[in-house]
Amino acid sequence: MQTATPTGVDHQVAIVGTGFGGMGAAIQLKRMGIDDFVMLERDDDLGGTWHANRYPGVAVDIASPTYSYSFEPNPNWSRLFAPGNELKDYAVQVADTYDLRRHMRFHTTVMSTYWDDDGQFWTVEIADGDPITCRQLVLATGILSQLHWPDIPGLDDFEGRILHTAAWNTEADLTGERVALIGTGATGVQVLPAIAADVEHVTVYQRTPIWVTMKPDLAVHPVVRRLFKHVPLTQKAARVANAAFIETIGLALMLNKELPFLVDGLELLHKANLFVQVRDPELRRKLTPDYDFWCKRPTFSNDYFKAYTRDNVSLVSAPIQQVTANGIVTEDGVEQPIDTLILATGFTVQDRGAFPPFPVHGRDGLDMGAWYQRNGYESYQGITVHGFPNLFYLSAPFAFTGLSFFYMIESQMEHMKRLIDRMSASGATVFEVKREAQTRFVELMDERATHTVWHNGSCGTAHSYYFNEHGQTRLGRLEPTLVARWRDRHFPFSDYRFEAPRHATVHAGRETLVEIEPSGRDGSLSIG
Numbered sequence: 001m002q003t004a005t006p007t008g009v010d011h012q013v014a015i016v017g018t019g020f021g022g023m024g025a026a027i028q029l030k031r032m033g034i035d036d037f038v039m040l041e042r043d044d045d046l047g048g049t050w051h052a053n054r055y056p057g058v059a060v061d062i063a064s065p066t067y068s069y070s071f072e073p074n075p076n077w078s079r080l081f082a083p084g085n086e087l088k089d090y091a092v093q094v095a096d097t098y099d100l101r102r103h104m105r106f107h108t109t110v111m112s113t114y115w116d117d118d119g120q121f122w123t124v125e126i127a128d129g130d131p132i133t134c135r136q137l138v139l140a141t142g143i144l145s146q147l148h149w150p151d152i153p154g155l156d157d158f159e160g161r162i163l164h165t166a167a168w169n170t171e172a173d174l175t176g177e178r179v180a181l182i183g184t185g186a187t188g189v190q191v192l193p194a195i196a197a198d199v200e201h202v203t204v205y206q207r208t209p210i211w212v213t214m215k216p217d218l219a220v221h222p223v224v225r226r227l228f229k230h231v232p233l234t235q236k237a238a239r240v241a242n243a244a245f246i247e248t249i250g251l252a253l254m255l256n257k258e259l260p261f262l263v264d265g266l267e268l269l270h271k272a273n274l275f276v277q278v279r280d281p282e283l284r285r286k287l288t289p290d291y292d293f294w295c296k297r298p299t300f301s302n303d304y305f306k307a308y309t310r311d312n313v314s315l316v317s318a319p320i321q322q323v324t325a326n327g328i329v330t331e332d333g334v335e336q337p338i339d340t341l342i343l344a345t346g347f348t349v350q351d352r353g354a355f356p357p358f359p360v361h362g363r364d365g366l367d368m369g370a371w372y373q374r375n376g377y378e379s380y381q382g383i384t385v386h387g388f389p390n391l392f393y394l395s396a397p398f399a400f401t402g403l404s405f406f407y408m409i410e411s412q413m414e415h416m417k418r419l420i421d422r423m424s425a426s427g428a429t430v431f432e433v434k435r436e437a438q439t440r441f442v443e444l445m446d447e448r449a450t451h452t453v454w455h456n457g458s459c460g461t462a463h464s465y466y467f468n469e470h471g472q473t474r475l476g477r478l479e480p481t482l483v484a485r486w487r488d489r490h491f492p493f494s495d496y497r498f499e500a501p502r503h504a505t506v507h508a509g510r511e512t513l514v515e516i517e518p519s520g521r522d523g524s525l526s527i528g
């Protein structure tokens with residue numbers, strides 16, 4: 001990589017997070033011959049989401065041949081939609097294959113990060129430890145990592161057990177208990193059928209119903225596994241076929257203005273799923289959303305609706321008034337006594353202080369979170385942000401391509417490689433996306449957003465984390481996955497400003513496209 005690394009920096013690169021995003025970045029660094037990096041993880045082991053989320057029923061809901069790295073196919077998935085523990089095992093296997101564990105520091109919580117413009121390095125402040133300095137910083141913290149503790153009156157007074165799905169106590173035994181489940185997002189949909197048979201009674205408190213379509217969740221026959229193992233092309237074909245299917249579902253979101261019937265079709269699938277499983281019209285009515293499909297993240301299940309037809313499961317759609325010492329009171333005055341309260345209440349996604357998940361201070365002390373709150377979320381191609389040199393922010397605004405997290409990270413790996421290669425070839429030590437390039441990208445995405453369900457559909461009652469407090473929908477990258485990949489491989493270098501080492505001799509390099517600015521201030525820093 002850079003030949004003129006200043007001394008006194010702890011690591012060339014620091015990566016925050018050891019989930020599939022952080023590991024993808026680490027693999028890319030290794031492929032480029034960069035071994036001087038550290039991976040910081042607040043948890044006690046690697047795997048990110050798939051280490052943290054251990055609630056009953058946890059499973060992937062994007063088919064596993066697609067929900068995995070293309071370069072590390074796993075022929076051993078037991079089901080088409082693998083359970084969470086297999087994802088965790090897969091993460092461990094990938095870490096071992098690429099010798100990543102020795103780079104990881106667990107129980108290391110990042111508190112804040114600061115860019116030093118004169119020294120051209122980042123300082124990463126951690127709880128209970130000395131700060132770490134690095135030339136480049138990779139934020140791979142995901143957007144679903146800060147659990148949301150609901151603000152329900154009386155929650156602290158509850159004398160029974162509270163389990164949040166994102167911090168599940170795997171020792172908890174719910175057998176024979178009276179349970180309340182708050183939250184009917186993708187997580188609640190998985191938890192309910194997984195616990196219904198064991199508990200004495202479970203009451204689901206639903207604020208907003210969710211669109212649920214069928215899940216073609218089949219066990220993978222051993223013959224198919226052998227085929228995947230010995231003829232990898234077959235698994236690749238399954239991956240491509242599934243990817244094409246998911247991209248089509250994504251079109252329903254992205255081209256709602258042009259193809260509104262696609263959303264209607266997906267809603268019909270939900271209604272058919274519900275009709276087949278629930279005979280009671282009143283229950284069906286309660287379980288049918290009054291906002292459009294895709295306004296919030298839809299989910300997939302074959303047994304969620306069926307669970308409501310059990311005698312020991314009830315659905316409450318009256319708003320919760322308060323939690324008491326022994327139960328939950330709803331606004332209709334009914335109190336339900338319970339032993340355990342399950343909070344499937346998700347994550348703080350675009351809330352103040354959660355995006356990014358800790359203070360990130362860029363050039364001139366610019367605070368990313370504060371800037372986002374004031375001006376709206378921005379990035380360039382979902383990975384770099386003007387004002388924040390040498391930062392790869394893997395869950396930046398616009399990062400998420402609809403297809404699968406792994407397609408996103410593999411695109412980002414391409415973007416990282418291209419930038420780092422170019423710096424290496426020219427002797428630059430700093431990159432920063434230009435203001436105008438970022439604005440151009442944001443405007444393109446905002447224009448695309450006008451074609452989506454979010455702008456053309458009826459989303460007012462969805463309570464969707466896709467929308468931020470400015471009403472913007474800037475989490476997702478609104479373009480086909482292949483186009484995003486192409487852009488990450490071919491973005492013009494002129495969209496970046498490159499800077500030479502401050503305290504070292506610049507060598508001209510072979511590349512003439514790179515613009516090296518020894519001063520470090522290009523006058524384009526108009527934000528702040």
Ligand code: NAP
Nearest residue numbers: 059060061150183184185186187207208297344345346463
């Ligand atoms: P979520 O989609 O944000 O759902 C949270 C649920 O809690 C919602 O039903 C919400 O109601 C409810 N809630 C929150 N605060 C509440 C309050 N104060 N009172 C009553 N209800 C409250 O969270 P999630 O289900 O954990 O899913 C988050 C994301 O994780 C998903 O969108 C998905 O991307 C990912 N996920 C993926 C998988 C997978 O298989 N790959 C599985 C699970 C989750 P409102 O809707 O009314 O706000």
